[in-house]
Amino acid sequence: MDLREQLRAAKLKVTSGRLSVLRELGRAKGPMSHAEVAERLEGESLDKVTVWRILVALTEVGLVDRSNGGDGTWRFELRSGSLGHDPHPHFTCLVCKTVTCLPHDSVRIPPRIVRGVVDVQITGRCEKCG
Amino acid sequence: MDLREQLRAAKLKVTSGRLSVLRELGRAKGPMSHAEVAERLEGESLDKVTVWRILVALTEVGLVDRSNGGDGTWRFELRSGSLGHDPHPHFTCLVCKTVTCLPHDSVRIPPRIVRGVVDVQITGRCEKCG
DNA sequence: GGTGTGCATGCAATTGGATTGCGTTGTTTC
DNA sequence: GAAACAACGCAATCCAATTGCATGCACACC
Numbered sequence: 030m031d032l033r034e035q036l037r038a039a040k041l042k043v044t045s046g047r048l049s050v051l052r053e054l055g056r057a058k059g060p061m062s063h064a065e066v067a068e069r070l071e072g073e074s075l076d077k078v079t080v081w082r083i084l085v086a087l088t089e090v091g092l093v094d095r096s097n098g099g100d101g102t103w104r105f106e107l108r109s110g111s112l113g114h115d116p117h118p119h120f121t122c123l124v125c126k127t128v129t130c131l132p133h134d135s136v137r138i139p140p141r142i143v144r145g146v147v148d149v150q151i152t153g154r155c156e157k158c159g
Numbered sequence: 160m161d162l163r164e165q166l167r168a169a170k171l172k173v174t175s176g177r178l179s180v181l182r183e184l185g186r187a188k189g190p191m192s193h194a195e196v197a198e199r200l201e202g203e204s205l206d207k208v209t210v211w212r213i214l215v216a217l218t219e220v221g222l223v224d225r226s227n228g229g230d231g232t233w234r235f236e237l238r239s240g241s242l243g244h245d246p247h248p249h250f251t252c253l254v255c256k257t258v259t260c261l262p263h264d265s266v267r268i269p270p271r272i273v274r275g276v277v278d279v280q281i282t283g284r285c286e287k288c289g
Numbered sequence: 290g291g292t293g294t295g296c297a298t299g300c301a302a303t304t305g306g307a308t309t310g311c312g313t314t315g316t317t318t319c
Numbered sequence: 320g321a322a323a324c325a326a327c328g329c330a331a332t333c334c335a336a337t338t339g340c341a342t343g344c345a346c347a348c349c
Contacts, residue, residue, distance in 0.1 A: 042316050042325060063306075076328050081307075083326090099227050099278065101336085102306065120272060137267040138281065142250060145284035151268065152227065154275035172296065172345050193335075206299050211336075213297090231307085232335065290349105297344070304337070314327065319320100 039090035046075050050083045051092070051107070059128045060096055060104030060119060098128060099152035118149035124158035169220035176205050180213045181222070181237070189258045190226055190234030190249060228258060229282035236260075248279035254288035 032051045036043045053069050054061065067080045084105050087093035091108060098104045099121035108116070118131040136149055162181045166173045179200050184191065197210040214235050217223035221238060228234045229251035238246070248261040266279055 044316075044326065046327075074328095078308085078329080079327055085308095086326090097227060097229050097231055097280070097282065099280075101227060101231055101233070103231070122275075123277065131272070135269050135272070139265050142261070142265070142281070142283075145252075145286070145288075146281055147253065147284070148229065148282040150227070150229075150280040150282070151272070151276055152278040152280070153272075154277070156275070158275075174297065174345070176298075204299095208300080208337085209298055215337095216297090292347105292349085294347090295345095297342105299342080300340095302337105302339085304335105306335090307333080309332070310330090312328095314325105316323105316325080318323085 035092060039087075039092055041086060041090060045073075046079055047083050047087070049073050049075060050080060050087070054093065054105060054107045057106065059130050060094075060098070060106040062098070062102050062104050064102070066105065094148075096148045097150060098126075099123060099150065100126060104128060116148070118151060120151045120153065120155070122155035122158055123152060124154055127155060129155070165222060169217075169222055171216060171220060175203075176209055177213050177217070179203050179205060180210060180217070184223065184235060184237045187236065189260055190224075190228070190236040192228070192232050192234050194232070196235065224278075226278045227280055229253060229280065230256060234258060246278070248281060250281045250283065250285070252285035252288055253282060254284055257285060259285070 030038070032048050033043050035051070036047055041047065049070050050066060053066055063081050063084060066084065067075070067077045070080060084093060084095070088095045088105065093105050094108045094116060096104050096119055098119070104119075117133045118136045120129045120131055121127070131151070136151070138146060138149070160168070162178050163173050165181070166177055171177065180196060183196055183199050193211055193214060196214065197205070197207045200210060214223060214225070218225045218235065223235050224238045224246060226234050226249055234249075245263060247263045248266045250259045250261055251257070261281070266281070268276060268279070
């Protein structure tokens with residue numbers, strides 16, 4: 030299912046802006062902040078606010094996951110599907126701000142809690158900055 | 160060790176503001192946001208900015224832990240010692256915004272990563288809001 | 290217990306991410 | 320193709336976080 034079909038399946042109109050954002054998220058190796066996405070799309074005459082609204086819209090329909098980095102800004106990444114990955118824990122380094130995706134099974138949470146879990150965010154210092 | 164001694168041991172001057180903030184954090188059952196702390200201390204003619212600076216100062220000397228709630232605002236709580244508790248994971252409910260402290264061993268993280276970990280934040284829906 | 294030094298505080302102002310309002314543009318449907 | 324309505328651009332707003340600076344207070348030293 031290509032990008033256009035994903036949008037249509039989510040009942041969102043297919044626009045060049047949304048395709049650009051999805052494409053950019055697809056290139057990323059980890060979650061991107063709104064600022065990062067907007068910066069990479071500067072050449073495409075896309076307003077920052079529009080990028081934000083696109084990210085929110087994509088999150089609401091479930092195409093994108095929104096997580097809260099340790100630095101207080103939202104990060105976005107493609108969700109499961111042919112283009113993305115299933116939800117998984119993230120590790121944010123407080124020093125170099127790098128966000129790393131952790132394997133799905135790297136964190137074990139008791140069953141009673143895990144049912145409602147949407148996001149697992151671990152903050153600390155990566156091996157380089159340790 | 161009472162509050163005054165804790166401050167002195169941390170080489171911070173003992174002021175009524177700092178004592179108030181520490182006392183308030185001691186009453187809390189979970190991490191509090193800056194806004195919550197400031198609100199509860201309204202009667203004491205303590206400026207919001209001062210409360211913020213106190214929280215930051217206490218965090219820097221290690222008396223207080225600062226964690227990142229799932230909603231993008233910082234939360235503060237007393238750290239280990241006679242008055243507080245050791246670092247532990249937190250669970251934030253996206254719906255009712257409640258923050259729950261989880262037992263220290265409720266999340267298992269592989270040894271390679273755990274060394275640098277400062278904070279573990281889990282977001283989702285609590286049992287009530289499920 | 291007075292006094293000087295330097296940190297702590299109050300107040301005003303700024304930053305920056307997030308969010309909204311509204312008029313215009315563009316996509317989809319028929 | 321034209322109508323209907325969602326998406327967009329731009330300006331403006333909100334609020335947590337942060338800074339600057341002048342004043343006040345805690346503590347050490349006399």
